[in-house]
Amino acid sequence: MADTLKAPTTTHAQTDFQKDVFILKQLVSRDFKRKYRRSVLGVVWSVLNPLLMMIVMAIVFSTIFAQGRNGSVSPEMYPLYLIVGNVTFAVMSDSTSQALVSIIENASLLKKVKVHRFVFPVQKVLFSLVNFGFSLVAVAIVMLWFHVLPTWHLIWLPLGLLLLMLFCAGLGLLLSSLTVFFRDVMHLWSVVITAWTYFTPIFWTDDFIKMMHPALQMCMYGNPMYNYLNFMRQIFLWQTNPEPITIALCAGWALVMLALGYFVFHKLEHKFILYI
Amino acid sequence: MADTALASSDYAIEVNDVSMVFNMASESLTNLKEYFIKIMHHELFFKEFRALKHISFKVGRGEVVGLVGTNGSGKSTMLKIIAGVLEPSEGTCTVRGNIAPLIELGAGFDPELTARENIYLNGSLLGYTKTFIDDHLQDIIDFAELENFMDMPLKNFSSGMVARIAFAIATITEPDILIVDETLSVGDVFFQEKCERRIQHFIESGDVTVLFVSHSIEQVKRICQRAVWIEKGDLRMDGPVDEVCEAYQRQFD
Numbered sequence: 395m396a397d398t399l400k401a402p403t404t405t406h407a408q409t410d411f412q413k414d415v416f417i418l419k420q421l422v423s424r425d426f427k428r429k430y431r432r433s434v435l436g437v438v439w440s441v442l443n444p445l446l447m448m449i450v451m452a453i454v455f456s457t458i459f460a461q462g463r464n465g466s467v468s469p470e471m472y473p474l475y476l477i478v479g480n481v482t483f484a485v486m487s488d489s490t491s492q493a494l495v496s497i498i499e500n501a502s503l504l505k506k507v508k509v510h511r512f513v514f515p516v517q518k519v520l521f522s523l524v525n526f527g528f529s530l531v532a533v534a535i536v537m538l539w540f541h542v543l544p545t546w547h548l549i550w551l552p553l554g555l556l557l558l559m560l561f562c563a564g565l566g567l568l569l570s571s572l573t574v575f576f577r578d579v580m581h582l583w584s585v586v587i588t589a590w591t592y593f594t595p596i597f598w599t600d601d602f603i604k605m606m607h608p609a610l611q612m613c614m615y616g617n618p619m620y621n622y623l624n625f626m627r628q629i630f631l632w633q634t635n636p637e638p639i640t641i642a643l644c645a646g647w648a649l650v651m652l653a654l655g656y657f658v659f660h661k662l663e664h665k666f667i668l669y670i
Numbered sequence: 671m672a673d674t675a676l677a678s679s680d681y682a683i684e685v686n687d688v689s690m691v692f693n694m695a696s697e698s699l700t701n702l703k704e705y706f707i708k709i710m711h712h713e714l715f716f717k718e719f720r721a722l723k724h725i726s727f728k729v730g731r732g733e734v735v736g737l738v739g740t741n742g743s744g745k746s747t748m749l750k751i752i753a754g755v756l757e758p759s760e761g762t763c764t765v766r767g768n769i770a771p772l773i774e775l776g777a778g779f780d781p782e783l784t785a786r787e788n789i790y791l792n793g794s795l796l797g798y799t800k801t802f803i804d805d806h807l808q809d810i811i812d813f814a815e816l817e818n819f820m821d822m823p824l825k826n827f828s829s830g831m832v833a834r835i836a837f838a839i840a841t842i843t844e845p846d847i848l849i850v851d852e853t854l855s856v857g858d859v860f861f862q863e864k865c866e867r868r869i870q871h872f873i874e875s876g877d878v879t880v881l882f883v884s885h886s887i888e889q890v891k892r893i894c895q896r897a898v899w900i901e902k903g904d905l906r907m908d909g910p911v912d913e914v915c916e917a918y919q920r921q922f923d
Contacts, residue, residue, distance in 0.1 A: 420795075
């Protein structure tokens with residue numbers, strides 16, 4: 395008798411939080427194994443990919459669009475400017491496109507086991523951190539190549555990443571719940587990501603943006619991703635503390651998006667099961 | 671001793687006036703075009719289907735209850751509501767204790783991962799702690815009798831082998847509530863018997879509440895003490911297993 399009374403305390407997670415953390419760990423490790431197992435170059439690709447992308451972009455944008463020729467970003471700094479912007483933006487684009495389908499992909503599971511539904515989109519956002527980790531190796535290689543030594547300003551990196559994660563989690567929650575009801579969101583989102591790529595200063599430099607139409611400038615500097623890119627560039631490239639206004643905007647957008655995502659997800663999640 | 675301590679919550683499952691309404695139109699509506707067409711035709715939200723109508727019953731701790739009913743009568747919907755996967759449109763369903771759902775064994779397994787990895791993944795979803803799985807991994811493997819296949823990806827397993835592992839994980843600890851939905855029909859005869867023995871063992875312990883769904887009336891009679899008959903969403907009968915099963919079978923005559 396005493397044994398059965400004690401049983402639940404030892405076998406099962408004590409709190410929902412404990413259970414969710416274990417599930418998140420397991421799901422992240424599943425994704426990791428699925429992506430990298432039995433692929434010799436798996437991890438290498440994760441480092442090579444941002445490097446190769448950077449090289450292509452550097453060639454295209456410095457020659458055709460004359461980015462990084464003068465003014466705000468020097469030619470030597472332009473590749474670093476590109477790669478830092480690119481890998482930061484990739485965290486958002488990867489995690490949201492993955493989170494988008496996370497609920498419908500786990501339909502069979504959600505129909506049978508009682509589990510907090512938010513763990514699926516959130517897990518995808520956490521997993522994108524793994525990829526970002528590998529991308530950092532690529533960034534380090536570029537810094538080494540151009541003799542840019544990292545400074546202590548990198549201690550800001552965890553905060554920047556945390557805020558970016560929160561922003562992505564909010565967006566992921568929002569998109570994953572909308573996708574349950576309208577599968578079109580899947581197709582739309584890839585278009586949105588492409589547009590977003592062009593309307594964020596990933597490859598455009600400040601002096602070039604200043605020549606753009608005021609409305610375009612608004613798009614470039616007003617969009618939330620600009621702040622996260624700016625944050626990262628300040629600590630990696632300009633090697634300064636992030637400006638207070640940048641931190642404030644990053645935090646502000648993160649909270650707004652998280653609140654919106656949570657609200658929509660929470661409102662809709664009860665109906666998921668009827669549509670998946 | 672334990673019984674007096676738990677006197678205030680003697681019921682493991684309380685189903686209180688539960689109704690479940692499905693929106694027929696919503697089933698297939700997953701893109702914007704269809705959505706707007708339906709809105710234009712004023713067809714949206716009109717076709718309702720009541721899968722369960724004002725169902726109420728209570729299951730005491732340690733009771734073994736069979737759910738019977740013809741196909742499509744709402745048994746699975748009822749089980750899903752009890753398992754906490756589906757939320758009832760009306761009414762409430764209170765469940766006290768942890769549930770081991772043996773519904774479609776193998777849900778949440780990943781074919782790319784090895785059996786061992788899947789045990790951890792599935793265990794986490796069932797709410798086990800990591801240390802608990804670490805300690806009982808060997809028990810699970812032993813019960814499933816798949817010692818030599820633990821590091822093989824699950825995609826190479828037969829469905830019977832997957833079911834073995836799934837059953838072993840879900841029942842490695844004595845749950846408070848065990849939900850068995852036609853699961854005993856998977857696997858070979860020997861394993862079926864082994865599963866039934868384990869369920870029987872839970873039943874004999876007197877602490878595990880069992881909800882049992884099967885189309886085999888014989889099996890329901892053998893395992894359960896009480897039966898609930900749901901037909902076309904209505905609660906037709908609730909009582910001792912022999913009476914209910916007899917009435918259930920008589921409808922076909």
